[in-house]
Amino acid sequence: MPTRNVMIAPTVAGLLTVGFTGATAHAESPVDYVALGDSYSAGSGVLPVDTSNLLCLRSTANYPHVLASRTGARLKDVTCGAAQTKDFTASQYPGVAPQLDALSVGTDLVTFTMGGNDNNTFINALTACGTAGLLSGGKGSPCKDRNGTSFDDQIEANTYPALKKALQNIRAKSPGARVAALGYPWITPATADASCFAKLPIAAGDVPYMRSIQAHLNSAIERAARETGAIYVDFSQVSEGHDACKPAGTRWIEPLLFGQSIVPVHPNALGEKRMAERTMSVLGLG
Numbered sequence: 001m002p003t004r005n006v007m008i009a010p011t012v013a014g015l016l017t018v019g020f021t022g023a024t025a026h027a028e029s030p031v032d033y034v035a036l037g038d039s040y041s042a043g044s045g046v047l048p049v050d051t052s053n054l055l056c057l058r059s060t061a062n063y064p065h066v067l068a069s070r071t072g073a074r075l076k077d078v079t080c081g082a083a084q085t086k087d088f089t090a091s092q093y094p095g096v097a098p099q100l101d102a103l104s105v106g107t108d109l110v111t112f113t114m115g116g117n118d119n120n121t122f123i124n125a126l127t128a129c130g131t132a133g134l135l136s137g138g139k140g141s142p143c144k145d146r147n148g149t150s151f152d153d154q155i156e157a158n159t160y161p162a163l164k165k166a167l168q169n170i171r172a173k174s175p176g177a178r179v180a181a182l183g184y185p186w187i188t189p190a191t192a193d194a195s196c197f198a199k200l201p202i203a204a205g206d207v208p209y210m211r212s213i214q215a216h217l218n219s220a221i222e223r224a225a226r227e228t229g230a231i232y233v234d235f236s237q238v239s240e241g242h243d244a245c246k247p248a249g250t251r252w253i254e255p256l257l258f259g260q261s262i263v264p265v266h267p268n269a270l271g272e273k274r275m276a277e278r279t280m281s282v283l284g285l286g
Helices: 012-017 063-071 118-136 142-147 150-173 204-227 269-283
Strands: 032-035 074-077 109-112 178-182 231-233
Touching (some): 063 109, 063 269, 118 204, 204 231
Parallel strands (some): 032 109
16 A cells, blocks of 8 residues: 655644635634544544534544644544444434534635445454454454455445545535545554454454455545545554554554453554544644
């Protein structure tokens, strides 16, 4: 997967004085920042919980809150666990507005993770490979053997065009905003090790298979961002060695089993913090 950054942004001081492209954000007027996205953006499972909307299982320690607190940006957080790209333009739950309703012509900055729930890619792949791994005792590549390119085919046929359309819709609603589409930090290591199976019960040959599916999804996000003038925030290098198989204090993603979160296979507080820091670095915010 490509590791280049699409754009290097000015410093936060510059953003607060000269503003974003097509927008004005002066020091006396904080950057208007809208956070969109799914559970990786919402910080689902990370305490403390945002009690303003319990349906979305949003945390006040998610990466948008970390980024806003460090930059002084004025945050509107409409991230929501289990969101798909369709929930940008339609209500995900009763009483939960379409996420793009939070945008305006005055929005200066937009961030999101999205795509992992489209086609139920993450949950279906994890369920299929976890079940196959348990049945095989961790041997071989039963999930790959059974599913082949099906997950990749869905990403290419459905997720990629949906992401591109979503980014175009964001641009239409907030033409002056800088838009950052975040990739997903690594869930699995590059190859299996003896200790990994107890935390992620995926067969040894399916660990790289799962990782290749995630790499394809991240590549689709990057392509959609590049083709619509957005910024792609790449985690492929910085999240290496922080996957769900690593010990607490090192891992950014909680494992499926024996983890420390009620929402497994999602970023923990450290992961959300590191996602914020990487996003700030790519955007030139610190």
